[in-house]
Amino acid sequence: MESYYIVNDPNDPLAARATEIRKQDYLFWKEVKPDLEDDFDISCHTLATRTGLSERRTRDITMALYRLAELPLTRALQETYYFLDFSRLITIDAVLSKLGDVPTETLERIDQELASYLTPTSPRQVLPSNTNLRRKLNGLIAVETPTPEEEKEATPQKDPYFTYSSFGGKAGLAVEFDEATLIAIDEHVSQAAEKHNLTKADALAKLILGDIEQRVKVVLHMYRAYDQKAAPGFIQGFGWVSPETADGIRPTQKRDMDLARELESESYVTPPLIGAFVEGRDGVCRWPGCHRPAESCQKDHRIDHAKGGKTAGSNLASLCQHHHNIKTDGGAFYIMDPHTGDIVWLFDDGHWEYDEPQGPLAPKNKNWALTVGQAIAARRAAAKERNDS
Template sequence: MEYEAWLKLIPDFEEDSELVSEKYARQAGESPNNVIKILVALQRLTTELPQLHKAITTHWHLDFPRIIAIDTALSKLGATPEPEVITELDAKITSYLTPRTANQHLPSPRNIGQRVRQMVAEFDDRIPVKDPRPQRRFSKTQVSANASSLTIEAPHEEIETAHESVKATARELGISRAEAILKILSGELDSKQVETKLVLFTAKDLEGVPAYLQGVGWVGPETVERLREDATFIDMDAAATAETASYRPTDAIRTFVEGRDGTCRWPGCSVPAQHCQLDHRHNFDEGGPTSPSNLFALCQHHHNVKTDTRAHYIVDPIS
């Protein structure tokens, strides 16, 4: 109903877009700027992207922030892109955003925008695939008479490194993460080196393309280059068939399984694989190998379900 309502509000070409946006902003409770973004995105969707339009009106799965992210990325091509380029991009975007399973999780607007910018860059190499402009902001926001909150913004990898460091410190001292942050910032805890690890999945045969940073999502080439400088490289092709005699998987095996599974393997569970336990499908003490073919990510809850024999899983090859 919301989609159909906005569709009726797309102004005629000769109408003043500024006056239209002010009028509809008052009626819809949106900012004039956001009204313009919605209407422009819908205009492109209905006139230039027939395949994506059909997919959206079939599944009703993309909200306006995601539709706007697509339009913003496509606008990098300019006001009059080549029709054949738009047709090919329409097919690529539709394939990317067509659900393949029930209850499939949608990418965030940010990740959708970055993936579409990557597609656009394939047609015009002058258009860089960049991360959103990294910001460093530290602010104090009063939330009540007795407490305040802190807001920190920084590049993806710096926030993820800080997050991993706080988790490790809290775990070592047996305190909450909030307590660990306050003790570190106040100077009560001496700065100490704790082992942190960032995992970046990159293509082996391509340069200057986005990559997937575990815990963050897709990041652009600039971030990839920064992270590769002091990185330890693991060949995922070799890790796919690796095996260890130990119950505990090697870093290479764990990284491969986390990248392959993405989340807990229980249907509909969205716990990230890096926060899951690696379960031996065939029990280790019964001869099951510690290898990717026998290891699968299960969150603590669903691992308990399997261990209690309340459920079991069968892994079949894709036919």
């Protein structure tokens, strides 16, 4: 069967109309976008007043189109299917902007991965949500961080700690750390917030001012291939990190996910090892398009435990409370490929949707991490050879 996104279903008149609107919108802006050499601000202003959009939106759309021009494979997909609306195109530009000026081969690498992520591989797939697209892109750029030597040259000696006044008697604080430090701080703050029922901002203030104490041990869950020299890591609650950051996090306990994948348990409650596999495979709630992280989802027995359904990766899927309720109420049910974790959702009205797992253990992401790890190891070896000679 042909692979396609539901937004491009040729037999669905509603989807076809929406695609036509996206296409016209895209072609319109492609035609009228200002040249970057023109007086850019005035051009955006004029376009904004003539289209009724804000200047900010006009600028974002323009920059998104220039960004897409740097990503020929992704652009070719868009100009075949017209499946990406401007929200998603702007997300692509916004995330890639964090990279600053990068060599062409970096953009080529990202373009290749992005195009492969956006290419449907099954019929009736649900288009990745804006949030999941942003997470994917953040993962792609996380492993493109500069090597330590380049970083040293680029880092100014300024203290990256800023305070600023905001609106209505509020003031803000912005600080920058290396990734590993930030992950540890964030985990401490999150735990304190949960324990004392505070917002994370309040928890941070109270921790620093000594109003509350936090002496618990922070537990980080990282997925990483240990049989590889330079594998990126995936930290639960944070996302993909570079091999350098992953190296900086020393595990106190290692668990084998290949083993966990095959495990079965008699108990109804999911044992931690099987749970870690399911969360690592799913990444997010398996309701198509939902982006609730798997670690805050429930583990649904596809076939009820009472009816002989196993407590094992092949019979468990992450569903957030809301979508678990919908499934329990009988409005929809699913079947799952036990090897890939792919899910087909079947709805009461007879239509069906295809959902692929998004976590670091999902087949596609495992392959990506493997390729990235090999590329980074090769780059390091080449740099070492240059230094040695």
